[in-house]
Amino acid sequence: MFLTHLECSACGLQHQSSRLQNLCLSCGKPLLAIVDLDRARRTLTRETLGTREKSLWRYREVLPLPDNVEPVSLGEGGTPLLRAQKFGDDIDLWVKDESINPTQSFKARGMTVAVSMAKHLGATKLAVPSAGNAGGALAAYASRAGLEAHIFMPRDTPRANITECRELGAHVTLIDGLITDCGAEIALRKTKEGWFDVSTLKEPYRVEGKKTLGYELAEQFNWELPDLILYPTGGGTGLIGMWKAFDEMQALCWIGTKRPRMFAVQATGCAPIVRAFEAGEKSAGEFPNAHTIASGLRVPKAIGDFLILNILRQSNGGAIAVADKEMIGVTREVGSSEGLFIAPEAAACFVALKSLRSASKIRPGDRVVIFNTGSGIKYLDCYEDR
Numbered sequence: 001m002f003l004t005h006l007e008c009s010a011c012g013l014q015h016q017s018s019r020l021q022n023l024c025l026s027c028g029k030p031l032l033a034i035v036d037l038d039r040a041r042r043t044l045t046r047e048t049l050g051t052r053e054k055s056l057w058r059y060r061e062v063l064p065l066p067d068n069v070e071p072v073s074l075g076e077g078g079t080p081l082l083r084a085q086k087f088g089d090d091i092d093l094w095v096k097d098e099s100i101n102p103t104q105s106f107k108a109r110g111m112t113v114a115v116s117m118a119k120h121l122g123a124t125k126l127a128v129p130s131a132g133n134a135g136g137a138l139a140a141y142a143s144r145a146g147l148e149a150h151i152f153m154p155r156d157t158p159r160a161n162i163t164e165c166r167e168l169g170a171h172v173t174l175i176d177g178l179i180t181d182c183g184a185e186i187a188l189r190k191t192k193e194g195w196f197d198v199s200t201l202k203e204p205y206r207v208e209g210k211k212t213l214g215y216e217l218a219e220q221f222n223w224e225l226p227d228l229i230l231y232p233t234g235g236g237t238g239l240i241g242m243w244k245a246f247d248e249m250q251a252l253c254w255i256g257t258k259r260p261r262m263f264a265v266q267a268t269g270c271a272p273i274v275r276a277f278e279a280g281e282k283s284a285g286e287f288p289n290a291h292t293i294a295s296g297l298r299v300p301k302a303i304g305d306f307l308i309l310n311i312l313r314q315s316n317g318g319a320i321a322v323a324d325k326e327m328i329g330v331t332r333e334v335g336s337s338e339g340l341f342i343a344p345e346a347a348a349c350f351v352a353l354k355s356l357r358s359a360s361k362i363r364p365g366d367r368v369v370i371f372n373t374g375s376g377i378k379y380l381d382c383y384e385d386r
């Protein structure tokens with residue numbers, strides 16, 4: 001066992017990792033997993049990694065599942081890091097293509113770890129609110145694990161996501177409202193129904209899966225982190241996870257103190273983090289009337305808001321909002337120059353890149369990474385009239 005305990009990201013209170021946990025029992029903020037890195041480094045080295053399977057489970061010692069327990073896996077992680085030479089022009093632009101994960105998005109990374117842990121700790125019914133890809137990922141891993149999945153989606157969630165959940169055997173409930181309303185419905189019913197809530201950051205292990213984005217980046221760049229990362233931010237799991245991974249890798253003596261400048265990219269129709277960042281606030285209020293075609297960004301209130309804002313400031317990064325129309329516009333540009341049909345969330349990052357370029361916030365030669373967090377195929381409704 002490399003996992004030692006859970007720690008509150010706000011008040012530091014320790015929690016046991018030997019049973020199912022959601023938020024901090026004292027202050028209600030997210031819990032993070034603490035791994036014994038001194039023990040992990042005895043078997044996990046930069047050199048041994050190269051010989052292991054091409055999956056996020058290659059980082060086994062820094063993941064929470066005990067080493068004698070079989071993960072619930074569909075072959076996630078180990079995604080390609082592609083040079084985007086044409087779009088990048090004079091900068092050193094790279095795209096980490098997460099669309100080839102199971103269920104076509106990087107939500108698989110979080111869910112493989114969260115579902116593995118939930119099953120290991122005795123959960124039988126899992127519930128999640130989802131406006132997009134989280135539902136499909138949970139549905140897939142739950143059925144693989146033999147657990148029930150209860151998924152609450154806003155009625156206007158893209159057809160592909162709803163159909164996917166149903167065909168993967170999940171119980172799907174459509175709600176007239178936003179993802180926050182779906183979350184509220186789960187909170188109301190979960191005790192009576194015996195559901196374990198696997199909402200973003202409301203359990204500690206989706207972040208652990210997402211942190212492997214940071215480990216993979218470092219490994220693929222030969223242990224030199226890039227100058228800048230553009231992350232399409234909804235709940236911010238990947239941003240928080242990568243930042244944690246960077247600290248862990250430094251403790252493992254795999255990387256130095258250099259950190260990328262981290263940028264959160266959101267949609268103008270739902271930009272709580274951008275608004276709070278610009279106002280100099282430590283947390284973000286709920287964004288009213290949240291709407292955007294980039295369903296993964298339609299999170300009006302993120303429970304990890306204070307962690308995200310802290311990372312953006314600590315890294316000398318920033319926060320940028322992009323209009324839906326611009327996302328649609330840039331998608332074909334990326335598609336025809338790089339051969340990737342990207343999700344609108346990723347498209348937002350390409351637009352943000354252009355505005356950072358024209359504001360001279362990126363210098364020629366800077367190494368920049370964009371995550372194509374999902375496949376454009378799930379958003380066909382957005383392209384019907386083109």
Ligand SMILES: *Cc1c(COP(=O)(O)O)cnc(C)c1O
Nearest residue numbers: 234235236237238296345373374
């Ligand atoms: C969920 C999602 C996001 C946002 O990810 P967070 O880690 O919740 O911020 C971005 N893009 C896609 C395609 C998503 O499904």
Ligand SMILES: [Zn+2]
Nearest residue numbers: 008011024027
């Ligand atoms: Zn706390």
